[in-house]
Amino acid sequence: MRAVVQYGTGGPEVLKVEDRPKPERGDGEVLIRVEAIAVPFYETQLRSGLLGAAGEPAIFGHEAAGTIVEADDPALTGRRVVTMSFTGGAYAEFVVASQFTLVPGTVSAEQAVAAAVPASVALALMDAADVKAGETVLVEAASGAIGGYLARLAGRKGARVITTAGKGKADIDHNDPDWRKHVPEGLDVVFESIGGPRAAEIAVKLAPRGRILAYGLLSGEFPVFSVADLAPRGLTLIGFGGMDAYAKDVAAARDEALDLVADGTLTPVIDRIYPLADAAAAHAHVESREGVGKVLLVP
């Protein structure tokens, strides 16, 4: 089968298209013929080495949707599913998975992979933040997948939503290093995904007892908050992540995320779809930060 293999860390050129043996499924696993693959921003950080060194050359990619072609349970054969693997293997024509989510019949593989992870993260974040009608919510990087879903979910809750993104894509241009100065005061909730040494500057914009959900590091660095930033306003800071913490809530929200796509509540925003063989070009496009929404690969 055709697959995209990562050779060390570096630019998009470390991703090479190769012929690799079709993976063999073990007991309890299913074999999926892949129909759509997500290219989230964190994968560009994994590829570049920003999040650590790469191991031996291996098939890259983490999020794929497709059709089950082999399973212990024959009733599963032919079912469309979406899967997320922390160990890679998604940039390929076939992938094996022990955990997967069934995709509702009306949802395409492209829509499924564009929503399954980011919309379930957004649902779990909304839950953790306990956003209420009438509250004011700041969504950072709303041009991205999670941010885009958060903005829509918070709006549906009846919150007033303020967004940041690259110039012309949102209320506030987060490429201005002083962008936090332009945020109005009185925020009840901040969905913090940019991180970096200046992230704590947002604290002065929160209302008393406001909540900050720190869930990303798009800048490449975690945000740094001190008690001195939080205590004067009685703010709550939630570090949203961890395999034994919020990752479980995210996985539990996957069915709901796909149901919201099926019933039209959340329509995935898809920026561009590339052939699998153009994975390097897809990475370069994600890093260019020109688009809005999800970048996908199709085998």
Ligand SMILES: NC(=O)c1ccc[n+]([C@@H]2O[C@H](COP(=O)([O-])OP(=O)(O)OC[C@H]3O[C@@H](n4cnc5c(N)ncnc54)[C@H](OP(=O)(O)O)[C@@H]3O)[C@@H](O)[C@H]2O)c1
């Ligand atoms: N905690 C969790 O459970 C969890 C799970 C999944 C992902 N995440 C994290 O959530 C974050 C968002 O993921 P996503 O999948 O929504 O991303 P995505 O769809 O790939 O979107 C990328 C977004 O990143 C923004 N961006 C890129 N570099 C930036 C920078 N230096 N400063 C500010 N914005 C920047 C882009 O904005 P513009 O191009 O408009 O500037 C765009 O909105 C990532 O950090 C990811 O690692 C967390």
